[in-house]
């Protein structure tokens with residue numbers, strides 16, 4: 001068994017999808033959380049990283065960067081990337097869709113100008129979020145069984161669960177009118193490998 005060390009900040013952020021893959025696959029990894037407990041160690045830690053950014057993954061001492069590259073690599077290794085070439089493409093389509101939504105939300109998180117922030121927030125509620133909710137709902141209904149791709153859980157399901165977590169923390173009602181997405185979320189949260197982890201992980205704003 002390979003020796004895995006995940007280096008990321010002590011938040012969900014771009015690291016959580018990777019953590020969830022390890023938990024789902026029941027594969028041991030070292031979850032190295034930089035700035036844990038509010039300790040500011042990043043500026044020093046940065047010098048030991050391959051690109052000056054996190055996350056990066058060590059696999060038997062070799063280093064891999066880019067959160068989604070890492071997630072796809074692990075998903076393939078753990079049999080969570082889809083069973084055929086077509087399924088794999090669909091899984092990646094969903095992962096990229098979730099990343100588009102995450103990027104839209106990042107604009108809000110990083111905006112400091114009050115009036116631009118107000119505009120971005122109302123655009124998110126009225127336009128962006130509904131667009132992604134509808135797109136994902138349609139996909140789930142057309143392609144999925146209970147899961148997004150094929151008949152078993154994949155990286156796609158984790159990506160959808162993870163991207164909505166941040167939105168739900170701010171407004172628990174955002175999936176109220178999206179029964180398929182709500183049902184899917186429940187399914188992921190009830191997975192025997194994930195249930196305890198999702199319930200007990202530390203709260204993180206993003």
Ligand SMILES: N[C@@H](CCC(=O)N[C@@H](CS)C(=O)NCC(=O)O)C(=O)O
Pocket residue numbers: 013014052053054055065066067068
């Ligand atoms: N595309 C990269 C982006 C990595 C990235 O922007 N990481 C941020 C945290 S989410 C970072 O390391 N920020 C600290 C800094 O740049 O000082 C990925 O997905 O891994």
